[in-house]
Amino acid sequence: MGFWLELAASGLITGGIYAVVAMGLNLQYGLMRIMNISHGEFLMVGAYLTWWAQTILQVNPLVFLPVVALMLFVLGLLVYRLCFRPIARTAANAEVVEARSLLVAFGLMFIVQNLAYLVWGADLRGYTFLSDSVEIGGARFGANRLLVFGFALAASLALLAALKFTLFGKAVRAMMQSPTGAQLVGIDTAVLHPAVFGAGIALAGVAGALLSMVYEISPSMGEPYTVTALIVITLGGLGSAGGCLAGGLLLGLVEAFGMHFTSPSLKMLLSYGVFILVLLARPRGLFAR
Amino acid sequence: MTMSGFRERPSRVTIAALATGVLALAVAPWVLNEFLLSLALTCLMYAGLAVSWAMFSGATNYLSLATAAFFGIGAYVTALGYESLTYPVSVFLGGLAASAFAAIVGVAILHLRGAYFAVLTFGLGELVRHAITFVEKKYSGTVGRVLTETPEAATVYLTVLVVALAAVAVCVAVRSSRFGLALAGIGADEQRAQTLGVNTRLVKIGGFALSAFFAGALGAAMAVRWTYIDPPAVFNPFIGFQTVLIAMVGGAQTVAGPLVASIVFSLLTELLRLQFPYLFLIILGTLLILLVLYLPGGIASLWTRKRAGKRDG
Numbered sequence: 001m002g003f004w005l006e007l008a009a010s011g012l013i014t015g016g017i018y019a020v021v022a023m024g025l026n027l028q029y030g031l032m033r034i035m036n037i038s039h040g041e042f043l044m045v046g047a048y049l050t051w052w053a054q055t056i057l058q059v060n061p062l063v064f065l066p067v068v069a070l071m072l073f074v075l076g077l078l079v080y081r082l083c084f085r086p087i088a089r090t091a092a093n094a095e096v097v098e099a100r101s102l103l104v105a106f107g108l109m110f111i112v113q114n115l116a117y118l119v120w121g122a123d124l125r126g127y128t129f130l131s132d133s134v135e136i137g138g139a140r141f142g143a144n145r146l147l148v149f150g151f152a153l154a155a156s157l158a159l160l161a162a163l164k165f166t167l168f169g170k171a172v173r174a175m176m177q178s179p180t181g182a183q184l185v186g187i188d189t190a191v192l193h194p195a196v197f198g199a200g201i202a203l204a205g206v207a208g209a210l211l212s213m214v215y216e217i218s219p220s221m222g223e224p225y226t227v228t229a230l231i232v233i234t235l236g237g238l239g240s241a242g243g244c245l246a247g248g249l250l251l252g253l254v255e256a257f258g259m260h261f262t263s264p265s266l267k268m269l270l271s272y273g274v275f276i277l278v279l280l281a282r283p284r285g286l287f288a289r
Numbered sequence: 290m291t292m293s294g295f296r297e298r299p300s301r302v303t304i305a306a307l308a309t310g311v312l313a314l315a316v317a318p319w320v321l322n323e324f325l326l327s328l329a330l331t332c333l334m335y336a337g338l339a340v341s342w343a344m345f346s347g348a349t350n351y352l353s354l355a356t357a358a359f360f361g362i363g364a365y366v367t368a369l370g371y372e373s374l375t376y377p378v379s380v381f382l383g384g385l386a387a388s389a390f391a392a393i394v395g396v397a398i399l400h401l402r403g404a405y406f407a408v409l410t411f412g413l414g415e416l417v418r419h420a421i422t423f424v425e426k427k428y429s430g431t432v433g434r435v436l437t438e439t440p441e442a443a444t445v446y447l448t449v450l451v452v453a454l455a456a457v458a459v460c461v462a463v464r465s466s467r468f469g470l471a472l473a474g475i476g477a478d479e480q481r482a483q484t485l486g487v488n489t490r491l492v493k494i495g496g497f498a499l500s501a502f503f504a505g506a507l508g509a510a511m512a513v514r515w516t517y518i519d520p521p522a523v524f525n526p527f528i529g530f531q532t533v534l535i536a537m538v539g540g541a542q543t544v545a546g547p548l549v550a551s552i553v554f555s556l557l558t559e560l561l562r563l564q565f566p567y568l569f570l571i572i573l574g575t576l577l578i579l580l581v582l583y584l585p586g587g588i589a590s591l592w593t594r595k596r597a598g599k600r601d602g
Contacts (some may be wrong), residue, residue, distance in 0.1 A: 024488040035404050088583050099352055103537055103581045106530060110574030114567040222461050227415075230408045272412045279409060280397060 006141070007256055013145050015252020016152030017207050022244045023233035024203030030176050030239030031196050033094045034084055035102040040203050040230060045112065046072055046205030047212040047221065048120055054127045054212075060131055061213050065151070066210045069202045076201030080194045083108065088193065108221075109219050110271055116219035118161030121180075126216035144229035147209045155256055156245045163241055172196055176239045183186025224268075232276040244288065302445035306412055314450055314544040318443035328515075330446050332555040334377040334507055337453035338528070339547035341503035344460040345496040346533075348472040348543030351402065355394075357529030359501040361417060363508025364523035368434045376440050380448055380509045385504020385585035392498040399493045411526070425520075433519030440513055448510045463499070463555035472496050504532075529560075538580050540587025549588055 021043060029033045046068050047182060053059040053067070083104050091097045134143050149171040163169035171192055183189060207225070211217070232251055234241025258270040278286060317329055336410075338356060346353045360562040361381030370379045398409050425431065471492045474482035483489050508523065515522055531554065539550030561569035584590060 029404065035407070049451045083578055083582070090585070095350065095403060099350070099537075100581050100585065102404070102407065103534070104578050106534065107574035107581070109576035110570040110577070114570040114574075118571075187577075193507065211593065227408075227412070234405065234408070263423075266423060267418070268415055272416045272419075275412060276409065276416075279401060279405060281402060283405070 002144055005194070007260055008253065009149075010145075011143055011150040011256025012249055012251040013152075013252070014255065015249035016149045016156070017248075018212060018225075018228055018232050018251055019156050019245045019248025020152050020210070020217075021209040022168075022229040022248050023156060023241055024200040024238070024246050025226070025229040026195050026233050026239065026241065027200040027203070029233065031172060032084070032088065032193055033097045034087075035105060036108075036114060036200070037102060037105040037205075039105075039200070040224070040226035041090060041109055041112040042072055042075070042189070042204040042222070043208035043211070043225050044116060044199045044209070044217070044219060044222035045075070046208030047217040048125075048204070048208075048219075050209040050212045051125050051217060054129070060165065061209060062147075062151075065209055066205060068205045072205030073198040073202040076198030078195040078196050079108065079201065084197065100111055113219055113222070120219060122219065124216040124218050126212070129213045142214070144213045148214055151210055152207070152231050155203065156241075158243050159203070160245065168195075172282065193270060197261065228271060231271055234275060235278055235286050237287055243287045245287055247285075250286075291513065293391050305384055311454065314501065315447070316385075318446050323442070326365060326442060326446060328555065328559050330449055331559065332552050333398055333449045333453045334448075334511055335535055335551040335553060335555055336548050337449070337456040337503055337507050337529065339499045339539065340453075340460050340533040340544060341456045341552050342532050343536040343539075343541045343544070343547050344456075344463055345472065345500035346534060347494065347543075348464075348469065348476050348498065350476040351399070351493070351497075352407040352410075352533070353497070354407055354459075354526075354533060355391070355413050355501070356504050356532045357526050358410075358414035358417050358506035359391060359424050359504035360511075361414065361421075361520070362387045362390055363505035363510075364512035365421065366505070367509045367512035368399070368518040371436055372435075376444065376513070377448065380506050383509025383512075384452075384502040384506030386500040388498045389499030390505075395494040395497040398529065399490070399497060411529070414526060414529060418520045422520045426504065431506035433517055436513060436516050437517065439516060445513060449507065452506045457544060458547070459499070459503075463496075464544070465583050468492065468495070483498055534577060538587055540589025540593075543589040545589070545591065545592075546587045546589030554590075 016282070021039070025036060026041045028036045028039070049068050049071060050061050050064055053064045054061050063189075084101060085103065087097055087100045091100060129144050134141050134146060163173060171182065171187045175187060175189075175192060179189075208222075211221075215221075228251070232244055232247045235247030235251060236245070236249075251274065254274055255270055257266055259267055262270070301522060314329070318326060321329060322433065340359070342353065342356055345346075354437070358599065363380075363386065364385050366380045366383040370382065374382065394413060401409060414535065425433070437501070440448075458475075463472070471482065471487045474485070474487055475489055480487055512518055512523065535550045535554050536547045538554075540546030557573065558569070580587075
């Protein structure tokens with residue numbers, strides 16, 4: 001019993017991180033059709049900033065979490081201003097935005113990842129943080145893992161609540177439903193787009209900061225998360241934050257149990273298998289009405 | 290791109306220039322030293338990949354990242370048939386295998402557009418790669434194969450040259466055919482093309498498979514350059530990315546654009562990558578962003594714009 005609980009928990013913990021990363025990407029893609037392939041790189045930046053704060057300044061990573069979010073939010077604003085606003089302004093339609101933003105994001109990916117190699121080197125880095133284990137119901141969990149899961153879930157739920165209950169969230173949802181309609185009722189794209197893009201990047205940074213508490217980090221850690229995030233978005237449906245949360249947790253569970261029954265080297269194969277099945281059977285996402 | 294652009298006849302000067310170029314390329318193995326020959330080989334490989342990619346994806350606006358998968362499948366055909374097949378046969382079979390794979394996959398995924406198609410095709414490369422790794426581990430115990438006797442550099446070069454030239458020739462021929470117009474029609478407005486009587490499904494599958502043939506053949510031809518073949522080397526996503534970048538930076542709606550861009554990129558790669566691996570990719574990234582933002586039609590728009598201006602004035 002304890003073993004299955006541990007397996008499920010490890011799936012949910014990875015799934016929680018997937019959900020946060022995917023929600024960030026979903027905000028960017030769902031709202032602006034920005035296909036940000038470099039999303040995972042900002043996760044890596046968040047992880048390294050947290051590692052820096054922990055090893056150089058001895059700051060508690062949890063205390064540093066909001067700082068990471070803020071720093072990446074500002075970075076996101078800057079990236080949007082420099083790279084994506086010109087595309088949004090000149091492109092004729094959404095398809096053009098998608099294709100061009102994909103290319104620009106490839107460029108960003110090269111830049112950010114290799115800057116990280118130059119600054120931080122290619123070695124694996126890490127620090128220990130709350131690694132004692134806790135026993136619940138006969139199963140043992142690392143305290144840091146439980147904490148990471150808690151924070152990932154909290155971040156996801158906070159975003160869901162913000163989208164549902166605040167005026168800003170309402171504006172975002174309106175913009176997703178109908179960009180023209182939203183502009184007609186006075187929602188300002190010039191404010192909303194950069195802010196939402198920044199929020200998406202901030203979420204990636206938060207996920208990276210959380211990951212750094214559990215795993216070792218390297219400049220190439222971000223890429224697999226980008227791909228996973230794309231899979232989760234597909235599972236959950238474009239523009240659906242709730243779908244992202246459910247999809248992320250589900251994918252985490254599928255991976256954990258799938259790897260247990262087959263072999264750990266099949267992890268990516270399993271995610272792609274799920275991805276392809278969903279796209280073929282339910283191309284609008286598992287939870288589409 | 291105006292419709293008349295598709296049916297333009299090349300002038301005599303262009304034909305003469307082309308013939309000289311091909312001749313110069315063909316004698317290269319006896320003129321160039323080893324380093325320059327390998328540089329030329331890289332140029333030719335990316336030229337073939339980018340042109341064949343643009344033939345389908347540039348025309349239809351289906352952003353395919355499957356090049357790495359096709360390339361890897363071709364390379365694996367060479368690796369598997371190395372002892373029983375001759376080199377040209379395995380190159381041809383590599384192309385056919387990639388083509389067949391593209392056709393089967395195309396049936397399933399070519400109804401998806403935009404980012405979904407891009408991500409799914411990217412996933413294909415990874416999927417095939419992980420699947421091959423898994424099968425090799427399970428049944429032969431080792432991952433990868435060693436090629437003992439490889440053909441001479443000149444043979445490899447000439448084979449890649451032939452495949453690349455074939456890719457360009459087929460691409461030019463397709464563009465002025467009904468088939469090519471149907472592909473371009475799908476890119477402009479798929480529903481309209483359907484209404485006008487184009488069997489979009491068949492045309493898309495055909496185009497996808499045709500463009501995969503060249504990627505597979507190039508993979509099979511280039512495989513002998515690595516003496517050791519393993520999945521991470523031949524299903525390298527960088528090959529796929531680079532192909533897409535070259536085609537789009539050059540101008541995916543043209544033939545000449547990707548050709549020019551493949552030379553520029555290969556030179557940049559060879560000159561900078563070894564000395565400054567990280568800086569090189571940062572420069573590449575910056576260049577890419579600047580080009581997309583300020584020259585969205587690709588390098589080709591430098592001369593097509595000029596020509597369009599002349600015609601109007």
